[in-house]
Amino acid sequence: MEGTPEAEDQLVGLFEVAEMAGVGRTVVANWRARDKHFPAPVADLRSGPVFRASQIQSYLKRRKKHMAPKAHVISTINLKGGVGKTTTTAGLAEFLSAEFRKRVLVVDLDPQTNLTTVLIGEQKWEKLNDAGYTLATLFKDALRPEDEPLEFDLEKTLQRNVSSVDAVTKVDLLPSSLDLIDVQDRLASMPRGRFHANNPTDLLRKAIRKIIDDYDYVLVDCPPNLGIVTLNGLRISEGYIIPTIPDVLSTYGIPQIQRRVRAFADDLGETINEIGIVITKYKANSTVHWNTVRRLQDDEKLPVVLPTFIPEKNDIAGSAEFVGRGTLRQKYGYQGGFDAFRAMTQEFIELVEENA
Numbered sequence: 316m317e318g319t320p321e322a323e324d325q326l327v328g329l330f331e332v333a334e335m336a337g338v339g340r341t342v343v344a345n346w347r348a349r350d351k352h353f354p355a356p357v358a359d360l361r362s363g364p365v366f367r368a369s370q371i372q373s374y375l376k377r378r379k380k381h382m383a384p385k386a387h388v389i390s391t392i393n394l395k396g397g398v399g400k401t402t403t404t405a406g407l408a409e410f411l412s413a414e415f416r417k418r419v420l421v422v423d424l425d426p427q428t429n430l431t432t433v434l435i436g437e438q439k440w441e442k443l444n445d446a447g448y449t450l451a452t453l454f455k456d457a458l459r460p461e462d463e464p465l466e467f468d469l470e471k472t473l474q475r476n477v478s479s480v481d482a483v484t485k486v487d488l489l490p491s492s493l494d495l496i497d498v499q500d501r502l503a504s505m506p507r508g509r510f511h512a513n514n515p516t517d518l519l520r521k522a523i524r525k526i527i528d529d530y531d532y533v534l535v536d537c538p539p540n541l542g543i544v545t546l547n548g549l550r551i552s553e554g555y556i557i558p559t560i561p562d563v564l565s566t567y568g569i570p571q572i573q574r575r576v577r578a579f580a581d582d583l584g585e586t587i588n589e590i591g592i593v594i595t596k597y598k599a600n601s602t603v604h605w606n607t608v609r610r611l612q613d614d615e616k617l618p619v620v621l622p623t624f625i626p627e628k629n630d631i632a633g634s635a636e637f638v639g640r641g642t643l644r645q646k647y648g649y650q651g652g653f654d655a656f657r658a659m660t661q662e663f664i665e666l667v668e669e670n671a
Contacts, residue, residue: 325368326357332371339665352377386420387667388533389590390548390555394568396539399595399625401429403558404536406625406647408434410660413482413643417531421477421488422519424450424548426495430536433636434477434488444492448472451492453522454544457515458501469522481641487530489523499544516579519547527551532667541575549579554588554670556663557618560596561607569617588670589618593659597624619666623658626651 333340347353354374356364391404404421411417423430431440431449443449453467474488502515527533535548549555557572559565573589580587592611598604612620628648640646644653 326365327368327371328363328365331368332366335368335371336375338668339661341665342668345669346378350378386527386530386533387554387671388527388535388552389667390535390537390545390552391558392537392539392545392548392555392572393557393559393565394539394541394572395559395565396427398559398565399593400539400558401425401427401433401536403556403593403595403625404430404534405433406656407660407663408486408532408534409478409480409483409643409646410656411532411664412478412485413480414657414660415664417485418529419486420527420530420533421486422450422523422533422535422548423489423491424495424519424544425491425536425538426493426499426544427538428491428493431488431490434479434486435474435490436479439474440490443472443474443490444494446471449490449492449494450519451494451498454495454498454502454518457518458498467522469526473526479639480643480646481639482643491536495538495544499538499542502543515543516546516550520551523551541572546579549576549587550583552587554590554667556590556593558593558595561594561604561611561624563603563607566607566611573616573618590663590666590670591619591621592617593621593663594624596627598627621659621662621666623655623662625655625659628652 327335329340329343333343336343352374354366354370356366358365391400393400408419408421411419421430421434428440435443444451447466448468448471450472452472456465456467459465472489474490476484476486477488478486533551535552537545537548555572555576557569559569569592576587576589594608594611597608608620608624611617628651643656647653647656
């Protein structure tokens, strides 16, 4: 039993260490390579190194004590629309919550508002939009003259416990608005305004910094461009993923995204990690898809491709509808959709924590 001399004398391998820590084996391997305080193995067997359980428990306690909780903030971006970006972001949020017990904040910066309506439905979104309780109001405030009052209300804009799936209980949302299209154009050329002297890419960070660490994960759905609104999302992000259909047109802009994000991060003096490419709408019988995936995997200049591909299925396509369902299996399908999303989410967690 845990805490007894018998338990403390037990030997554990990397798999057991990962279970004790609640992380993936990749993360544990990363700790071993980077952290000089990680316990030395008792022995190196053919199956791998083994450690004394008591030493691992002490290490994990020290690690937890000295590491302040911090949200992982990840952006999703692709310069082409219709590549499954919204479905990927919504799926990650719901699986992180229901399957991995994570607290999740979704920040919808895409003016198409698809992610917002997936999570709260069109009727609720219309009421919020009419009342000005969307992220568009935050950016509009930056354009107001100094003598006008600010209108963005974080508490009223933040929608708690969203999703139409009963099993999803820890996902909150900052909703988008169609007005972001006009706002972005005006921000890019504004001659004056309340925040004229400040960096217009820092507006989101300042607005939500007091709540961001209430969450384990913050997922930022960016517009299909590299404008100021997208840069606001990247400004608060430690990394980004690129959901894409494996075809030429959908993957063409990946190097451009890499260059632009790298340049933006360099200007900030920070690092924004390339977490990986998520393959969406995958057709196993498509030669184009198969060849494109291999090209992405073989190109060392591109981000890593997550091993699990999200298949093109009717259930997954239908997951974009705001329809009440009891479980994620009912929403994403029993014929592979649920399993693919769960596996991809596990891979996502491991990659994010590996890069942290």
